[in-house]
Amino acid sequence: MHGRSRVKSAAEVEEAKQKERSKKLALFQQLNARVFAKYQAKEYDDEAFALTRELLSRSPEIYTLWNYRRCIMLKRFLQTDCNVQDECKAELTFLEGCIATNPKCYWLWNHRRWLLEQAPKPDWKNELDLTSQFLNRDSRNFHCWDYRRHVARCASVSLKSEFEFTTAKIEQNFSNYSAWHYRSKLLPMIFADQADSSTILESQLHKEFDMVQSACFTEPEDQSAWFYYRWLLGKGKNVALADTTSSKTTHQLSPGTREVLESELGAFRELLELEPDSKWAILTSLLLMHAIDMRAHREEILTSLDRLRAVDPCRRRYYNDLRTRLLAELDAAAQ
Numbered sequence: 001m002h003g004r005s006r007v008k009s010a011a012e013v014e015e016a017k018q019k020e021r022s023k024k025l026a027l028f029q030q031l032n033a034r035v036f037a038k039y040q041a042k043e044y045d046d047e048a049f050a051l052t053r054e055l056l057s058r059s060p061e062i063y064t065l066w067n068y069r070r071c072i073m074l075k076r077f078l079q080t081d082c083n084v085q086d087e088c089k090a091e092l093t094f095l096e097g098c099i100a101t102n103p104k105c106y107w108l109w110n111h112r113r114w115l116l117e118q119a120p121k122p123d124w125k126n127e128l129d130l131t132s133q134f135l136n137r138d139s140r141n142f143h144c145w146d147y148r149r150h151v152a153r154c155a156s157v158s159l160k161s162e163f164e165f166t167t168a169k170i171e172q173n174f175s176n177y178s179a180w181h182y183r184s185k186l187l188p189m190i191f192a193d194q195a196d197s198s199t200i201l202e203s204q205l206h207k208e209f210d211m212v213q214s215a216c217f218t219e220p221e222d223q224s225a226w227f228y229y230r231w232l233l234g235k236g237k238n239v240a241l242a243d244t245t246s247s248k249t250t251h252q253l254s255p256g257t258r259e260v261l262e263s264e265l266g267a268f269r270e271l272l273e274l275e276p277d278s279k280w281a282i283l284t285s286l287l288l289m290h291a292i293d294m295r296a297h298r299e300e301i302l303t304s305l306d307r308l309r310a311v312d313p314c315r316r317r318y319y320n321d322l323r324t325r326l327l328a329e330l331d332a333a334a335q
Contacts, residue, residue, distance in 0.1 A: 031055050039068050044075040053094065060098050063107045070114060077118070088119040096130070103134055109147045116154070124155030132165075139169050145178040149185075159190050167211075174215035177224035184231055200235045202256050208232055209264055216280070217271055226280040233261075233287060253292070261292050279312045294326065295333055301326060 035055050038048045052069045056062065073091070077084050092115055099108050116122040131148040134141060152162050166183040169176055188197075191204040200208070212232060215225035253261070265288040271281045286304040289297035305323045309316045 028055075028058060031058075035065065035068075039065070044072045048072055049076070057094075057098060060102050060105045060108055066107050066111050070111070073118075084118065085120050088115050091115055099134065103138060103141055104143055106143055109143050113147065113150060116151075122154070124151055127151045128155055128157065135169065139173050140176050140178055142178045145182060149182065159186055162186055163190055170211070170215070174219050174225055175222045177227070180224050180228040184228060188235070198235075200232075202254070202260075205232070205235065205257075206260055209260060213264065213267060216268075216284075220271065220275045220278045220281060223280065226284060229284060230287065233291060258292065261288055264288055265292065277311045279308060282307050282311070290326070294330060298330060 031051065032055060035048070035051045038045075038051065049069070049072045052065050052072065056065055056069065060066075073087065076082050076087060092112065095108055095112050095115070099105070099112075102108060112127075116124075116127065128148070128151050131144050131151060134144045135148070138144070151157075163183065163186045166179045166186065169179040170183070187200060187204070187208070191201045193199045193201050209229075209232065212225050212229045215222075216229060219225065265285060268281050268285045268288065272278065272285065275281055282304050286301055286308075289301050289304075294301060302323070305319050305326075309319045312319070
């Protein structure tokens with residue numbers, strides 16, 4: 001009708017999008033060809049610097065060009081009128097925008113680390129704040145976690161401060177493997193038992209059990225907390241687990257540790273009443289019984305293995321192997 005704009009059909013809209021994509025692809029290919037021509041010619045001029053910036057802002061995964069760009073920057077640093085600090089600062093700003101749109105690109109974080117090594121006065125506090133910002137957007141970005149550990153070391157951030165940071169992130173989201181992993185690295189450095197550096201102080205161990213138990217009960221099918229829980233069990237004094245690499249075990253538990261493990265076992269039995277098919281709860285209960293007294297819990301351990309083979313058939317052979325080793329341990333203990 002008169003006075004109304006014509007509405008394009010779906011086919012016309014798709015055709016227009018395809019033309020736009022083709023145009024962008026052609027421009028990208030031209031830019032890519034220009035950059036690699038200069039790279040092969042070993043040209044480290046301002047034009048190459050500008051072109052790599054344009055191409056990498058579109059496609060940061062081209063790691064060869066990050067190497068090329070570093071070579072260009074090193075040449076620029078040698079110029080008498082170059083302010084290295086300002087150059088690094090400008091590049092960090094450029095990277096910040098790239099990371100915002102591609103937060104899980106390894107090469108961006110790697111280039112940022114290199115820049116801080118070149119800067120005469122690296123601003124580590126700013127870098128630490130930056131990782132906090134990006135982890136607020138995606139708390140499970142392991143590239144950012146890895147970079148944060150590097151920054152924390154360089155900035156001499158206290159271990160307890162970082163430990164508290166992992167606590168905050170875990171409380172925001174229990175399903176955060178990177179935070180649990182970082183916590184497992186910090187815990188032995190802060191709370192190691194003076195009598196045995198391979199174990200954790202019992203008082204802190206009890207607090208950790210409470211925290212991870214909350215995570216396991218809240219998200220019983222999420223494996224990150226369960227992995228930490230299993231690691232934590234091995235950090236108690238005189239606690240040995242039915243691990244895949246060792247058959248040696250001891251049951252000379254301290255009274256405090258035994259009390260905690262028995263309390264944990266009771267809690268996970270309650271969880272199994274609510275989630276009877278939770279393989280992580282079954283496996284953890286088995287490990288707790290093994291750590292407390294495998295002979296006293298012999299039949300319940302074997303029953304748990306049967307349940308695991310039923311609820312997790314894809315790992316049946318692993319459970320068969322575990323059963324064989326546990327029976328061997330029981331036979332050896334009985335002699």
